[in-house]
Amino acid sequence: MEDCLFCKIIKGEIPSSKVYEDDMVYAFNDIDPQAPVHILIVPKEHIKSAGEINEDNSKYAARIFEAAAKIAKEKGFEDGFRIVSNCGDIAGQTVKHLHFHLLSGRDFTWPPG
Numbered sequence: 001m002e003d004c005l006f007c008k009i010i011k012g013e014i015p016s017s018k019v020y021e022d023d024m025v026y027a028f029n030d031i032d033p034q035a036p037v038h039i040l041i042v043p044k045e046h047i048k049s050a051g052e053i054n055e056d057n058s059k060y061a062a063r064i065f066e067a068a069a070k071i072a073k074e075k076g077f078e079d080g081f082r083i084v085s086n087c088g089d090i091a092g093q094t095v096k097h098l099h100f101h102l103l104s105g106r107d108f109t110w111p112p113g
């Protein structure tokens, strides 16, 4: 996807603060953090949103959750974090490349609003 911000970040065409990378996923710090820890985890394949996950690409979603647990343990916040994926305009998805927000370092309210 030529015009996709996160595809460009994955390719290194736009700089990012890398947290974790493997053959399937890339994780980097959010530019506008909403918590002391705010990491975005994205698949290296362009998938539009959580609404586009299917039996052919769900391996990326699985790997993202493995990466999240790994990052949480590595950084020492495995006892408390939130994972969020906004899907579509109604949920506030601004970048149309699947991403999971990994948040920690403060208390979170529920429901999220």
Ligand code: 5GP
Pocket: 005, 014, 016, 017, 028, 029, 030, 031, 032, 033, 040, 085, 086, 092, 093, 094, 095, 096
């Ligand atoms: P969404 O609103 O789609 O759920 O999340 C998009 C996220 O991407 C936002 O939290 C926003 O701060 C982050 N973001 C947007 N542009 C950039 C960028 O150029 N670099 C980084 N690191 N994060 C970005």
Ligand code: ZN
Pocket: 001, 004, 005, 006, 007, 008, 045, 046, 047, 096, 097
């Ligand atoms: Zn993309």
